[in-house]
Every structure is written in C-alpha cells, then in structure tokens.
Amino acid sequence: MSSVNFRLLLVTDRHHTQGRSLVPLLDRAIEAGLQAIQLRERDLPTRELLLLAQEIYAVSSPRSVPLLINDRVDLMMALNLDGVHLRSDSLPTRPIRQLIGSRRLIGISTHSAEDVQRANQSGADYVVFGPIFDTPSKRSFGAPLGLALLAEVCRRSSIPVFAIGGITCDRVAVVRRAGAHGVGVIGALLTRDDIGEAVREFTDAL
Known part of the structure; x- marks a missing residue:
C-alpha cells in the first residue's frame, strides 16, 4: 500500500472557481x-x-503533489498519474490494484460505515467520508453524516479517513478531534479570492 502523506486534499470543480x-x-x-x-x-x-489532467499534472508533478483522477483508470495509466479515486459504487478495487500496482494510490468516496469497512477490506489506501456537514455540493448524497459517525468510522478504519462536506477552516479542529486524518475541500478553497491564503490557513489549521 502507498503511504498517504497529505492531509489537505483539494477536490476540483471548475464550476466553483468564480469564473x-x-x-x-x-x-x-x-x-x-x-x-x-x-x-x-x-x-x-x-x-x-x-x-485538463495533462495541464494539471504539468504543474503538480514537478512539485511532487499527488494528482488522482476520478474513476478513469485508463486516463490515469495513459498519463502516468499518481492514482485514481473511486466512487463507492464504481469499479471494484482489487482488479484495479492488480492493474496499477502498489505504488499508486487508490482512494474511495464513502457515505456510510459499511462503505468504509468495505474500502478497508478491499485494499484502498484511504477513504473520503461525508458529507459531514450540510453543503450544497453534497446534498445529492443525503443528510449530513455528522461528527459522531465520523468518529466511529475513524475508530474502526485502519486506513486514513478524510472528512468532506461543508469543511471550513474553523471546522478542521473538530473533524481532526473526531479522528479524521485530513480533509477534502472544494468550495472553501476554490471560491476564495486568494486561494494561496486559503491553503495556508487550512495547512495551519491541520
């Protein structure tokens, strides 16, 4: 298994960049x-x-920032990216691991304690768990899961858990106290006027 040596994961959404x-x-x-x-x-x-993946990889790779692509194992292989991120209901992990080897990362989006257990058993490197708080971008995944459930899945997971959904700088401390290894962030970074300042604030908070 690859080591997960990051705590701040930016999840892209080009519709959230204020143009x-x-x-x-x-x-x-x-x-x-x-x-x-x-x-x-x-x-x-x-x-x-x-x-788009090529353009991002051109800026992320020289600085050794892992770039994971959602679901597209084919594009990951074609561009030699750092890993793939799977939905809880998408491709099974084991054959992907055989295909991509142990050096590349496999992350899985999870929305229940059962999802997290499955990810642990399937050989994923980490899970993203949420939505923890209410947020427009995650409402399709149902009601917020909350801190109590986050604490429970973190306690039972042997792989790092990243909290996602309504994560702001002020909420980093509470999700870390609940056991989260790190956070997945969309709007709190991409919508900010100065994204560099936002990244530094999150890094300090983590």
Whole structure:
C-alpha cells in the first residue's frame, strides 16, 4: 500500500472557481503548499478531461503533489498519474490494484460505515467520508453524516479517513478531534479570492 502523506486534499470543480480558469488557480494553491489534488470533473468529455489532467499534472508533478483522477483508470495509466479515486459504487478495487500496482494510490468516496469497512477490506489506501456537514455540493448524497459517525468510522478504519462536506477552516479542529486524518475541500478553497491564503490557513489549521 502507498503511504498517504497529505492531509489537505483539494477536490476540483471548475464550476466553483468564480469564473476563473482552474489550472492557474491550482498552480497558485500548489505554490502555497497544497498537498494533493483529486480531479473530479464528471461532466467533461474524455478528450477535454485528458487535456485538463495533462495541464494539471504539468504543474503538480514537478512539485511532487499527488494528482488522482476520478474513476478513469485508463486516463490515469495513459498519463502516468499518481492514482485514481473511486466512487463507492464504481469499479471494484482489487482488479484495479492488480492493474496499477502498489505504488499508486487508490482512494474511495464513502457515505456510510459499511462503505468504509468495505474500502478497508478491499485494499484502498484511504477513504473520503461525508458529507459531514450540510453543503450544497453534497446534498445529492443525503443528510449530513455528522461528527459522531465520523468518529466511529475513524475508530474502526485502519486506513486514513478524510472528512468532506461543508469543511471550513474553523471546522478542521473538530473533524481532526473526531479522528479524521485530513480533509477534502472544494468550495472553501476554490471560491476564495486568494486561494494561496486559503491553503495556508487550512495547512495551519491541520
């Protein structure tokens, strides 16, 4: 299993950048100390997603910032990215691990204690668990799961758990106290006027 040596995971959504171009924003975030990126642009056709992944990898790779792509093992292999991030109901982990080897990361989005247990048993490197708090971007996944359930899954998980959903700088301390290894953040970083300042605040809080 690859080691998960980051605590701040930026999950991309180019619709949340206040009209700004995504790659220069990510470049600024990396300069400020961003530790990992999950490329999650579900509505992009393959060719455009490939080009975007290439552009991001060009800024993330020289600074050794892991870039994981959602679900697209084919694009991950084609571009030699750092890993893949799976939905709880998407591809099974074991055959992917055989395909990509032990050096690359596999993360899984989870929305229940059962999901987290399955991810532990399947050989994933880490899970993203949420939504912890209410947030517009995660309402399709149901009601917020809350801190008590987060604490329970962290206690029972042998792999790192990242809290996601309504994560602000002020909430970092409570999710860490609940046992979260780190946080997954979308809006609290991408919507900020100065993303570099936001990354530094999160890094300090973590």
